[in-house]
Amino acid sequence: MMAGQKKTQTKLGLISEASRAEIDRWIAKYPPEQKRSAVMAALRIVQDQNKGYLSNDLQDAVAEYLQLPPIVVYEVATFYSMYELEAVGKHKICVCTNISCMLRGSDEIVAHLNKRLGIKLGETTKDGRFTLKEVECLGACVEAPMFQIADKYHGNLTPKTVDEILDGLD
Numbered sequence: 001m002m003a004g005q006k007k008t009q010t011k012l013g014l015i016s017e018a019s020r021a022e023i024d025r026w027i028a029k030y031p032p033e034q035k036r037s038a039v040m041a042a043l044r045i046v047q048d049q050n051k052g053y054l055s056n057d058l059q060d061a062v063a064e065y066l067q068l069p070p071i072v073v074y075e076v077a078t079f080y081s082m083y084e085l086e087a088v089g090k091h092k093i094c095v096c097t098n099i100s101c102m103l104r105g106s107d108e109i110v111a112h113l114n115k116r117l118g119i120k121l122g123e124t125t126k127d128g129r130f131t132l133k134e135v136e137c138l139g140a141c142v143e144a145p146m147f148q149i150a151d152k153y154h155g156n157l158t159p160k161t162v163d164e165i166l167d168g169l170d
């Protein structure tokens with residue numbers, strides 16, 4: 001390579017075969033010129049593949065795979081709270097503290113989680129098992145107060161049921 005020549009490195013290899021197959025299923029739902037419509041799904045898929053968070057390289061890989069400028073992918077990844085840009089614990093507990101949950105006792109739930117896990121909102125336990133995250137309304141106000149772990153919602157929480165749920169996790 002000549003001096004001053006920039007080497008373009010592909011990051012596509014970071015996306016596993018299984019993830020590619022899943023992303024392709026999403027791409028197929030849209031017209032060929034609208035691959036970008038699959039960007040949210042693609043980010044979720046590679047995040048799951050990468051223990052729950054998106055590295056810069058993985059975001060670049062998604063941009064490459066969907067043939068988008070990287071900035072388009074960065075904008076999506078930084079806008080939505082479901083994407084993590086740093087490593088998270090094995091179990092990410094997303095606690096809703098929005099109005100309905102607040103009125104129904106989310107403060108008590110957060111305080112209980114703080115005490116039990118020894119971490120504050122936005123932190124991860126030292127053993128890497130739990131991350132505690134504050135989120136906006138998850139659309140489950142009817143069961144307030146609630147939190148989400150993986151793809152499961154847990155509602156009508158009390159300190160007792162919180163303990164039962166956490167005790168049941170691996």
Ligand code: FES
Pocket residue numbers: 096097098099100101102136137138139140141142144146
């Ligand atoms: S306010 Fe908590 S789910 Fe809506």
